[in-house]
Amino acid sequence: MSVVLTAAPAIPGLRFRPYAGPQDHPEMHRVHQAVAAANGIEEVISLEQFDLSYANHVNCDHDRDIVLAEVDGNLVAYSRVFWSELLEGGRSYENFGFVHPEWRRRGIGTAMHRHNEARLREIAGGHAGVGPKWLSSEAVDGDPGAAALLRADGYEPVRWFFEMVAPSLEDVPSVGVPDGVEVRPVTREQYRRIWDAMDEAFRDHWGATPGTEEEWRTFEGDPDNADPRYWRVAWDGDEVAGVVVTVPQTEANARHQRRRVYVASVSVRRPWRRRGLARALLAGSLIGAREDGFTSASLGVDAENPTGALALYESLGFERHRSEAAYRKPLEG
DSSP, rough: OOOTTTTTTOTTEEEEEEEGGGGGGGHHHHHHHHHHTTTTTTOOOOOHHHHHHHTOOOOOHHHHEEEEEEETTTTEEEHHHHHHHHEESSSSEEEEEEGGGGGGGSSSSHHHHHHHHHHHHHHHHHHHTOOOOEEEEEEEETTTTHHHHHHTTTTOOOOOOEEEEEEEEOOOOOOOTTTTTTTEEOGGGGGHHHHHHHHHHHSSTTOOOOOOHHHHHHHOOOOOGSOOOOOOEETTTEEEEEEEEEOOOOOHHHHHOOOOOEEEEEEEEEGSSSSHHHHHHHHHHHHHHHTOOOOOEEEETTOOTTTTTTHHHHHHTTTEEEEEEEEEEEEEO
């Protein structure tokens, strides 16, 4: 079965087809990681994590919302659309595509982008009484072509995000947690309560969406989360006050010959904010990693984070490494 894209370029052997299920994942994963490397993204997503993500998608009809592009039977690109209910109000209709670096600048990405927009307009058209609505996408600074395509189609950058790197952990200070809370060892039985606390804390952030059972299953099943030795969780009695989730970058470390951890999440629930808890938990997490021989760390942050996260990270030695922008275009109807 083929998918007809009206803006498809005239490339011999090029065809578009629907997603065939998990059997497509190895080649999709290959394209995804090639795109990430070309864009300067050093983190590595394993095939197991890729499978887990696709098993837990929400608001995405795999039969209609994923398109693969092949040339002579070899996968060169794929795209996916979905929509999100925003806690700030309205809905975001998300459009993402991944074109292997060897096949960029040939019109494949543009054709998929146009097809995705048409599909998202169809989806949004069935959501009566909802507003505002936006067509949304993202572009990293390592892929100026994606940003140019979005801007040419009327999208505007509305939010910036930084990947930050602490090139050394040697000077991370020991910081005590505030009075009234204590850090306890993390057990598997606590994972759901920890995840619920993180979900609640992140509801204040830009672009936040309600947590779903699918997201919980992804968190619970992520192999990176199997060992919580560098997590730091603060408790106030039986209430989770704050959480730092830090994991080793096993595959990326092997590829780049380094010893780095990734800070996947830093969150503090509202009643415990502005007391230095995030700083104490993050410092403790990084010191734990340092004691086990890790020498650097990375994380991602919203440049306009309302809780002052950017300044916190810079105070612990993190530096801006690359940037990414979220783009939106108003969608009528």
